[in-house]
Every structure is written in structure tokens, then in C-alpha cells.
Amino acid sequence: MLIKILYLSNSLETLVRFFGKIGAWLSIPLIFIIIFDIITRRFFILGSTKIQEMEWHLHTAIFLLALGFAYIKNSHVRIEIIREKYSSTLKSFFEVIGILFFLVPYTCMIIYYGFDFVSRSYNLNEVSSALTGLSHRWIIKSFIPFGMLLLFLAGLSILMKNIAYLIIQLKKDKKSLNLLLEKYPEFKETK
Numbered sequence: 001m002l003i004k005i006l007y008l009s010n011s012l013e014t015l016v017r018f019f020g021k022i023g024a025w026l027s028i029p030l031i032f033i034i035i036f037d038i039i040t041r042r043f044f045i046l047g048s049t050k051i052q053e054m055e056w057h058l059h060t061a062i063f064l065l066a067l068g069f070a071y072i073k074n075s076h077v078r079i080e081i082i083r084e085k086y087s088s089t090l091k092s093f094f095e096v097i098g099i100l101f102f103l104v105p106y107t108c109m110i111i112y113y114g115f116d117f118v119s120r121s122y123n124l125n126e127v128s129s130a131l132t133g134l135s136h137r138w139i140i141k142s143f144i145p146f147g148m149l150l151l152f153l154a155g156l157s158i159l160m161k162n163i164a165y166l167i168i169q170l171k172k173d174k175k176s177l178n179l180l181l182e183k184y185p186e187f188k189e190t191k
Helices: 002-025 027-043 049-072 088-123 137-141 143-171 174-183
Strands: none
Touching: 002 027, 002 049, 002 143, 002 174, 027 049, 049 137, 049 143, 088 137, 088 143, 137 143, 143 174
């Protein structure tokens, strides 16, 4: 049972990592667009609303695609000064509570309302408010529910790992615990 949970957790993690890496690769076109924008503004006195909006859209896509990836990599903000005092079991318990009571409801709410947000934008054929801006505003808006879906999947992956760890700790199964700690060193005691 625990092996199936961890396998599903790894599958979700692989999916989230894939899209997170796509988000990371979007930094390259963003860099070139920013450089082009700076050069054309500074030296040729040309400004393009479309280029500026493309910068904003790429920033948004990078952030939303990488959000779940950052959670999987444990790169998000934590209050480590408080958290470091506790045992791995208590940290794991707090992680489960945080995911169930904060991450899951928040991401589900944003996904639910995000689909309506995208649908209205698509049905209205929403475009930029600037005359020379980008069209098809629904495309960038669709990253909001998609990014939250990736964060939700990342949360489920972390939730499954933590539940497996807590079950192994409750059963006091040394063999399973050693296998889990070998694969996931973040559960090792820091004291």
C-alpha cells in the first residue's frame, strides 16, 4: 500500500517537475525580449506595447509553471527559525495539516474561479486594453488555473510522502523507514 502511495507521489512529482522545467526554459525568451525592448527603447526610441505585454505574460507563465516545482524542491518560503526546533515527525505532521487546511482549499478555489475567469475571457474574445496590445487574453489567463493545478498536484505529492512517513513512524517499521530515508533524505532527523 505504501509503495503504491509513494509511486503515485513520484508520478505526480515527475509531472510537476516537467512543467516547472518548461517554465524555467521560458526565462530564455524572456531575457531576449527584455534585451530587445531595452535596446529599441534606448537607442532607437521605439516602444512596443506588444513586447512589454509579452514580458508580463512570460513573467506570469514562468511564475505559475514554477510554483508547484518550487514546492516539490522545498524552495518556498518557510519560517525555519521556528520549524527547525521540531522533530521530523512533527514537521511532517505540520506539513500534512498545512496542505489539507491551506494549500488544498486555496488551490481548489483558485482553480474553480480561474476556469470561469478564462471562460469569460475566451467568450468575450478579450484583448489588451491598449490599442496595440496583445490579443487572445484568455491564453495568459489560462495559466492561472493551470499553475494552481500544478501546485495542487505538488501538494498531493508532498502530502502522500508525509502520510507514508507518518504511517511508517507509527508502525515503527525500521526497514521501511530506512528505505524511505534513503529515497527522501529530507525526512532525516536534523538533531
